[in-house]
Amino acid sequence: MNIKVKLSLLVMLIFSLSSCNELTDSLYEDNVLTYDLHTVSTEYGYTGEVIFKEFSNGKGVEVTIQLYGDASEDEYYFPAHLHFGAYEAGVDAGMASMLNGVDIRPLRSVTVLEGYSLSELMQDDYHIKVHLASSGPEYNVILVAGNVGKAAGQ
Template sequence: MKKLAFYLLMAVVLVSCQPEEEQKYTSNKLEYALYQGSEFDYQGKVNVRELANGSLELSIVLSGKKDAGEYFFPTHLHFGGFDSPDAPIAHLLNPVNIKDLKSETVLGPLSDGRNLTFSDFKNFDGHIKVHLADSGPEYGVILSVGNVGNNDNSLDAFNREMITVCSPYLGN
């Protein structure tokens, strides 16, 4: 009888120990390419996943030169395509850490007050830019860039010469 109780207890423990990721996310996810935006060799991808509560998580992973120092590349979600002049910032994303070239952000309200659902994001007119610095002349250096939402994110549609300078203000 004690063995049966032990096995039942173990079964309950094993069933309740499902991976946290299954409970954290829905099955909705998107992936977009981030292309090299300057002479600095950084490119990567952004994954958009829907959390169980309906929020969106944006995970950026770049490939390129890492460093052990304390440095972060500012990262923004912008309105419009990467070639839109003066594209205002829709949301300040967590910066990419130079140590592992990763960033994770749970998307909150946009600068215009909207909260995007997964369906909204699929139809969003936007792009992501990763900057070399948060101010000064290096702010204009775009390390990596890619359209998101309903904008063409293909390599065929990407032209580095068409990247516009970011508007440093939040849209409204």
């Protein structure tokens, strides 16, 4: 291959990579909401954050939960939910939406909530809980929780 062909291929590769970044950036609106998730069960000691990004096409919101604490190499998912109202310890609040479980390996989950917008989240009281298990007594063990939207005071 001669040098002109190699340079042309390199330029095309750089252009296509920069186009991918522009495409990815255009998937979301500029407004991003981030809320802290606080330790509830001190036995496990997790903290975290939840990040809400609205899709630019208006189709919904991407919710990313990132926990901080002990990860594992074993496959296990902590159940996570978006609940109505502000968080109160010991109160079983109604569930607004089930979220994808938090994978214990990267301590992360990503969920797409169709039909939601960031402005709706800001107008109502919600909170997020991440549980130790999906059933049994461990379901009542809340690893982290945090208020979202109006409940968070933003």
